[in-house]
Amino acid sequence: MSSDTSDLPNEVAERVRNVRVEDEMEQSYIDYAMSVIAGRALPDVRDGLKPVHRRILYAMHRSGITSGASHRKSSNIVGDTMGDFHPHGDKSIYDALARMAQEFSMRYPLVDGQGNFGSVDGDPPAAMRYTEARMAPIAEELLADIDMDTVDWQSNYDDRLQEPEVLPSAFPNLLVNGSSGIAVGMSTNIPPHNLGEVIDATVELIENPDATVEDLMEHVKGPDFPTGANIVGRNAVHAAYKTGRGRIRVRAEFEVEERENGSDRIVITELPYQTNKARMVEKIADAVNEGSIEGIRDLRDESDRDGIRVVVELKQNAMTEVVKNQLIEGYLEKTFGVINLALVNGEPKVLSLKETLRHYLDHRKDVVRRRSQYELAEKEDRAHILEGRLTALENADDVVDIIQDAEDRDEAKADLQTAYDFSDEQVDHIVRMQLGSLTSMEAAEIEDEYEEVQARIDRLETILGSESELLSVIKEELLEVKEEYDDDRRTSFIENTDEVTREDLIAEEDVVVVVTEQDYVKRMPVSQFDAQNRGGKGIIGGDIKEGDRVSKVFRANTHDYLLCFTNHGQVYRLKAYEIPEMSRTARGKSAINLLDLDDGEEITAVVNTDDFEDDECLSMVTRDGYVKRTDTEEFDNILSTGIIAAKLEDGDELVDVKVTDGTKDLLIATANGMSIRFDESEARAMGRNARGVHGVELRGDDEVVGMVAAADDTDENLLTVTERGYGKRTPLTEYRRQSRNGYGLMDIKTGDRNGSVTSVKAVAPDDDLIIMSRDGQIMRIRADDISEVGRNTMGVKVMELEGADQVASVDVVPDAGDEVEQEAEIDATEAAE
Structure with a gap:
């Protein structure tokens, strides 16, 4: 726009700028919005306080109005806060002070009030000249050590004084007391929690930085409202902790009492958080008068200082269940919309449970x-x-x-x-x-x-x-705060018709499970690993402990039940999601926390029980070449301490296990590159305590490294991978059937270049392979990237290894091509929409 400044004095004209109105409005609105967001409406993730609450507490601390001092007139506190730190009007300051003193608003009140500070019926506090206040003991924990240069300071509004930018906060107040507020274009609504549970979760994060939200939820069960009541179901709680947003249903606590005259009454003793009791009773009475609820004879509010008690008297012919459900649907149940939005380094961010605690720990x-x-x-x-x-x-x-x-x-x-x-x-x-x-x-x-x-x-x-x-x-001080202020949980959980278990909260996805020789175990989503070209180095798949090496990698689904076979011939049962999910660079968790393993015992084979069908067997092979089959039904009841899967000779170890149905061939491969294929019926079915029969004759120091179950009409290939990263695919039809206990045929040339055979797998061309080295490198490639060649050949470079590193294990991700095509179709559909 243009402006005529010819009639203005020179010094004024020089200060005039030509700007577009829409640009000026946009910038001014953004400045206003950020002022409201950072200066009034949103709490800081570090101490969980908005500026007004922080200033009130600091003004009380500065004036010596601590928990050990006498109560001071609220008007005095409000005046000090307004005059020195918060020039926004006495009403907003007093409202904030009063809320910090309300036991029905704050899970752990920060102000010890004396006088009328309002009620659960919506009554307002008395005027500030009539009430008195001082800091509650727990509020002093927020200010502890503030005079020891623990936080940064800033000038107050008129540059006379210094005020803290944040309080030291000896406990995670954002979660403990929650917060709510409406800013410009955004709002926050964080529920309060039990202090002991939050501190336990914080300690868990200190001890295990890789803890997941599910791990933290073992401690933080859910919100703990000051008014008690019940949370209906756990799925919304999990969603809120995982994403920072969720809708939690909170239902009043009540019970149905039978009276001697044959009528029932419903007695309500706890209300959902932020429910106005008087208004609720009034609405129920209006519904009865209007006839929308039938069967209620009388309605009384018998609440006193000892607690809430609302009595709903029913008529003798009333249908109690119907009335109860009507009350629940319209009056006794409320939805708490969780928006875990807080300021992180001055910027508003929606945080998960783990992120909230992580930022608090960084502050501490x-x-x-x-x-x-x-x-x-x-x-x-x-x-x-x-x-x-x-x-x-x-x-x-x-x-x-x-x-x-x-x-x-x-x-x-x-x-x-x-x-x-x-x-x-x-x-x-x-x-x-x-x-x-x-x-x-x-x-x-x-x-x-x-x-x-x-x-x-x-x-x-x-x-x-x-x-x-x-x-x-930090951990010691947190536990001291817990010991001093912890109390019992007030809010309970109740079952719902659509209640979910923890298994339902775990996303059903394919994962890669990594096991090391020292029995550290973890799982990672397969989706973390993009397919690479043959001969690459892969990416870091684990921070292996010094002296430890990867021993096994296998694919599973998070909802699968797995049978974990060990080198000692034992078998354990485990749900895949029980294996902790960790990042690629994490070391993993000791398997002794999941399985009752003995010293020197390690997982060598894993079988998915979801693959079991009637009349199937588990075919097993040992390092010394013994093979046997055992009916799957013998593995139905597995103790937590495991059961015997195979009896082993001294020095022998269980190497591999496959599911077979009596129509397959077993192909056993050895470290020196030999292989033998025979009908599985040659190894008759035996009990779990049997040793088995000889499947392959071994020369010198040769040993069995794996086994494949193959069908007669299969178009699959035998994938062979050596310890130095070479491999090949050969049609299974090139391995003719023999009698068991022979030397077999040459499968791959081992020698100096290849090293010994590490793994054999039956693969289809459209399968993906997950290959992991002993030092923790992991790689995903397409099976058809590996050349298909005949038996008794050298193979090609599959994975580039550094130094003395070796291939540890290989597993198959089937039908990867179909998965990619489906994802492409979904992406195309979403793009079109």
Whole structure:
């Protein structure tokens, strides 16, 4: 736009800018919105407080209105807060103060109020001149150590004073007390939680940084409202913790009482959070008068200071279940919409449960680190003074003489510094020492104090020099807060017709499970690994512990029941989702937490029980070449400590297990590249305690590495992969059937280039392969990228390995092509829509 400035004075004209109205409106609105978002409406993730609450608490702290002081007029507190820190009007400040004192609004009230601060019936607080307040003991935990340079400070609105940008917050107040607020274009609604549960989850995250939301939910069961009541179902809670958003149904606590006259009554004792009791009773009465609810004879509110009690008297001929359901549907159940939105570094973000606790822990690490640095500087200063005093005590006679011979105090200081190299601070203390401090008792006290100070300095240096020590301090302080303020959960969970179990909360997806020789185990979504070209190095699939190596990788679905066979011939049953999901770079969790493994026992084969059908067997092969079949029904009831799957000779180990139906051939492969194929009927069905029969004759130090179950009319290939990353595909039809217990045929040339055979698998051309090295590299490739060649050949490079690394294990992701095509179809449909 243009503007004529010819009639304006020069100094005014120079300040005039031509701008577009829409641009100015847009920028001004954004500035206003961010001011409301950051300055009024949203809590900080670190201390869970909005600016008004933080300023009220700091003003009380500054004025000494702590839990041990006497109550002070609310108008006094509001005036101090408004005059020094929050110039937004006394009503908004008093409303915030009153809410912090309401036991029905705050799970753990931060203000100890005296007088009428409102009621669950919606009654407003009395005027601020009539009420009194002081900090609640738990509020002091939010301000603990604030005077030890633990947080950053900023100028107040008129630059007279300094106020904290955030409080140190010794517990995760954002989750413990929750928050609600409406900003510009966004809102937050965070439910309160049980302090003990939140602290336990925080400790879990300290001890296990890779903990998932499901792991944290083992501690934080769900919101814990100050008014109690019941949460209906757990799926919405899980969604809220996983994504930061969810809709939680909260139902009143009530019971149906039978009376002697044959009529029933419904007694309501707890209400959903933020329910106005008086309005609820009024609405029920209106519904009865209008006839929308039939069968209610009387309605009374018998609540008192001891708790809520609303009695609904029913007529003798009333259908109690119908009335109860009508009350639930319209009046006794409320939806709490969770929006876990908070300020992170000044920006609004929707956070999961884990993210919320992670940001809090980062804040506490900064607080404890800064506090330790502050205290260390103080202790070092004190130690310095004590060192000077100890030196003076050791040379007391000489020091006294120097002081006596000096004309004045300044000369005495100079002479002492010349004689003993004292600092200015030390000599100031020495010349002020009283003669009484020269006694042996005083000297002993100084020595004891010096030792204590030095021990504290050592401890503080340890904390500052070690992340684990820093976290241990945070953990210890959290547990102290829990011990002091923890109480019983008030909100319960009730079953629902559409109630889900934890299994229903776990996404059904294909995962890769990695097992190491030292029995660390974890799972990762297969989708994390994109298919690469043959001969690549892959990507990091695990941070393997020093001295440990990957021993097995296999594919499963999170909802599968797995039979885990070990080298000792034992078998355990495990649900795939029980294996902890972790990142690619995580080490994993010790399998001893999942399975009762003995020393030296490791998982060597995994079978999916969902593959079982009637009249099927489990065919097993050992390292020394023994093979046997056992009916699957013998593995129906597996103890938590496992059961015997196969009896082994001394020194022998179970190597592989396959599901067969009596019509298959078994193909056994050895480390030296030999293979033998025979009809599975040659290994008759035996019990679990049987050893089996010889399946292959081994030469020298050769040993069995794997087994494949093949059908006569199959078009599958035998994939063979060697320890140095070479492999090949050969049609299974090229392996003629023989009698068991022979030497078999050459499958692949091993030699110096290839190394020994690591794994054999039956694959289709459209399968994907997951290959993992012992040092933790993982790679996903298409099976048809590996050349199809004949038997007794060298193969091609499948995976590039570094140094002395070797291929540890291979597993198959079937029908990858169909999966890709389906995803492409979905993407195309979404794009069209």
